[in-house]
């Protein structure tokens with residue numbers, strides 16, 4: 075060992091009485107942690123490579139394994155915490171920017187957990203969702219400011235293009251390349267069966283998935299990977315990605331090692347070349363520029379598809395959203411600072427951006443104050459973890475929620491936070507064929523359908539408890555929410571009263 079040694083974060087406990095030396099754990103671990111010592115006929119492990127993905131634990135036939143957080147600790151210090159010291163060691167060793175994946179893990183407040191939902195008691199009785207119809211459908215897109223009439227005096231029912239969802243949830247952008255073919259397929263099939271949408275992210279659309287076009291949001295990011303006329307025309311909607319919650323203010327980077335085979339063909343870039351998306355769209359430096367891109371995309375798709383503009387939740391998000399609404403966009407997607415990613419610089423992920431709950435409340439209020447709330451729909455993401463989060467988001471003003479990490483968890487992700495390594499043992503964030511085949515897209519799609527079907531039931535139950543029978547009646551209904559343990563400033567921004575008021 076040397077000055078560069080950092081004690082492993084996790085320890086592998088192998089119960090020798092249970093272990094039958096079947097070597098399954100060795101075959102399951104792409105990080106080559108486990109090995110078999112032929113001389114002594116025992117299993118060994120190199121814990122320095124373990125990322126705690128739990129794959130070996132899940133597949134050990136005798137439950138002989140468990141992974142525990144090490145208790146080998148540095149001397150405790152409130153200021154210089156273990157992680158901070160170890161990051162300094164890593165940077166002193168490598169001289170490089172630290173990379174991480176998934177969302178911000180720091181202990182900033184999770185406002186969803188400080189908001190409580192109302193329930194009807196004596197007056198305005200609750201509704202039993204098993205006996206009464208409950209409407210969870212939502213339509214995303216511009217709505218008319220007021221009802222109009224056609225020339226012959228009939229009610230004018232024509233609407234700008236809308237996205238119809240069976241429930242207020244969509245799978246958010248995850249690119250082919252950052253996630254595997256099988257993960258993409260599972261999302262596409264599930265979106266199709268659930269009558270919702272999934273999102274290509276910035277990696278283009280594999281030709282096998284064009285058949286799921288009506289359930290696909292095609293993304294146009296600053297790198298424009300895989301963007302062409304057929305791609306734009308295939309999707310149900312087009313999303314211009316200006317920012318992402320996990321890494322506001324910077325671009326994207328998919329390493330050349332992941333640009334192989336179909337990924338390179340789909341992205342329309344040479345095999346092995348790094349896919350670098352610039353921080354800005356180089357043709358957008360103002361709302362007027364954004365408007366030009368919005369209308370170019372509408373023109374290219376004959377004004378038949380809604381255009382979404384996705385931004386990260388940052389300090390002046392309300393003003394930004396107001397500008398986007400005026401750019402002609404049909405939908406604004408806002409990604410909070412806990413949003414996941416396949417890879418982001420750790421410092422950016424952990425320190426830049428704001429919570430989605432505050433961003434959403436501020437944006438919805440600003441658009442209402444300016445009388446333009448109906449001109450756009452709001453979709454929010456950045457750690458939507460349950461049906462309760464969805465209900466709270468809708469009551470705060472969202473039309474629908476983007477879900478990504480939750481969807482990956484349904485596919486088997488164990489949040490080991492090492493997607494950037496390309497060695498995802500669960501076959502999700504990898505392009506290695508022997509790992510990709512571990513994820514059965516049919517089973518994956520069924521698990522996604524199960525998850526969202528369960529959420530839909532829970533959404534109905536929560537709405538029923540409030541005496542509300544439609545998402546439309548819940549949207550922006552902040553009277554249904556109360557804060558707990560929040561300051562008056564936080565309550566003011568969220569636009570809700572404190573519990574007990």
Ligand code: SF4
Nearest residue numbers: 093094096097099134
């Ligand atoms: S999978 Fe379990 S039983 Fe098999 S070698 Fe590993 S620890 Fe032992």
Ligand code: SF4
Nearest residue numbers: 103124125127128130
């Ligand atoms: S990286 Fe995953 S599969 Fe490998 S030893 Fe650690 S928990 Fe097990």
Ligand code: SF4
Nearest residue numbers: 487488490491493498
């Ligand atoms: S997708 Fe795979 S690599 Fe990424 S956090 Fe989940 S299990 Fe780990």
